Amino acid sequence: MNRSEAELRSIARSLLEKGVVELVIGYESSGKSVRPFFASRPEEAERLVWNPECWFNLARYLRAFKGRRVAIVAKGCDGRSVVELVKENQVDKGSVVVIAVECNGVFKPAKYGSSGSARRVADYCERCTTRVSPVADYLVRSDNQGSLKRTSGSGEFSKDWLSMFQRCLKCMACVKSCPFCYCTECSIEGFKPELVHRLRDTRELFTFHLTRALHMAGRCVECGACESACPVEIPLTRLYHELNEWFREKYSYIPGRSFEEPPPPLVFKEAGEG
Amino acid sequence: MAWKPRIIVFTCWCSSSGVDQAGFEGFKYPSNVLTVRVPCSAIINPSLIVKAFEKGADAVFITACRPSELRRVAPSRITEARVSLLQRLLKTIGVDEDRLRILWISSNEGGLFSKEVTRMIRRVEELGPLNIEGRMVEQV
Numbered sequence: 001m002n003r004s005e006a007e008l009r010s011i012a013r014s015l016l017e018k019g020v021v022e023l024v025i026g027y028e029s030s031g032k033s034v035r036p037f038f039a040s041r042p043e044e045a046e047r048l049v050w051n052p053e054c055w056f057n058l059a060r061y062l063r064a065f066k067g068r069r070v071a072i073v074a075k076g077c078d079g080r081s082v083v084e085l086v087k088e089n090q091v092d093k094g095s096v097v098v099i100a101v102e103c104n105g106v107f108k109p110a111k112y113g114s115s116g117s118a119r120r121v122a123d124y125c126e127r128c129t130t131r132v133s134p135v136a137d138y139l140v141r142s143d144n145q146g147s148l149k150r151t152s153g154s155g156e157f158s159k160d161w162l163s164m165f166q167r168c169l170k171c172m173a174c175v176k177s178c179p180f181c182y183c184t185e186c187s188i189e190g191f192k193p194e195l196v197h198r199l200r201d202t203r204e205l206f207t208f209h210l211t212r213a214l215h216m217a218g219r220c221v222e223c224g225a226c227e228s229a230c231p232v233e234i235p236l237t238r239l240y241h242e243l244n245e246w247f248r249e250k251y252s253y254i255p256g257r258s259f260e261e262p263p264p265p266l267v268f269k270e271a272g273e274g
Numbered sequence: 275m276a277w278k279p280r281i282i283v284f285t286c287w288c289s290s291s292g293v294d295q296a297g298f299e300g301f302k303y304p305s306n307v308l309t310v311r312v313p314c315s316a317i318i319n320p321s322l323i324v325k326a327f328e329k330g331a332d333a334v335f336i337t338a339c340r341p342s343e344l345r346r347v348a349p350s351r352i353t354e355a356r357v358s359l360l361q362r363l364l365k366t367i368g369v370d371e372d373r374l375r376i377l378w379i380s381s382n383e384g385g386l387f388s389k390e391v392t393r394m395i396r397r398v399e400e401l402g403p404l405n406i407e408g409r410m411v412e413q414v
Contacts, residue, residue, distance in 0.1 A: 159368060162405075191321075195325055250355075
């Protein structure tokens, strides 16, 4: 156990002992990797861990605990998700305690069957500029001040998106891991007939991925949970990054930066004259 | 049989009478154009445009009211922003952004519609067919 983990555990323990929160959402060890963990008793705080394996975005669970006081262990991107979810009225600002942990990038998750000796930082973490959450009630500094060793072997990447989409299994892991895919009725099934059917294999992968990209545009905080969860390794975050660039160029809006900036589609104004 | 491009035209209620006007005035445009009339251009869900591409359209053309001719908030501006975002997305995934276009058209401009849609077809003929389904078949 290192210093930042001890600090995290003591914060979580004191929050639970004083009854400030009912629940601390964090990570626990699961042998080789980590898994989400919900600590509700003070002694359970000892099971919390924090290391570069923690790629999962815990803001995903906040909506399930709406109306209850919860604390969340948040990396930079998780904190931005909290901000964006508050702006979308999915999370009450007052009921969430953010324990921000300084993040130097997370590892690309080891796939089944791989030896796991050479771990490297995920691609999306190399683009990341928010190492600390913009909203923080507590802050846990990382042990090593420098960033993780960035051993990106290939700067070049495939741009053949159309054939990458064909690898998709429609397992919906990207949807289930995303903090912003919270609609109870998904719009891809809202049409009759459905745009994309989840079960019937009709190969509607182009529509599925483009629709999802359009719904992520200007909201995605590029936490990379979808990309890491993807069993066929489609680099989805890179696609959503392009659309966020469009919002940055046109409206100078960066999702999750601050509570004050409203999302551009909500305050859409006509510009110019045609 | 020679390949002919298939083009879907989404027309808003007002500009659809502009498309009709092309017929009344005797302007010609190619027959491989399918027009779909919708109540307003802002009701066109971008997912439906994407779906049109997947289902075999080589290009999608949207005709909408001129923003200056609308009274208060301009729905055409909403459509314009959506189309601009979708063009960026298409460009990213390697589909030419010229396959999606928006045209401001009033109800008396049949000539303009026929001219522009013909120009779009020439452009799509240069680009060739959009191979989304083709790739699917190869990989199965």
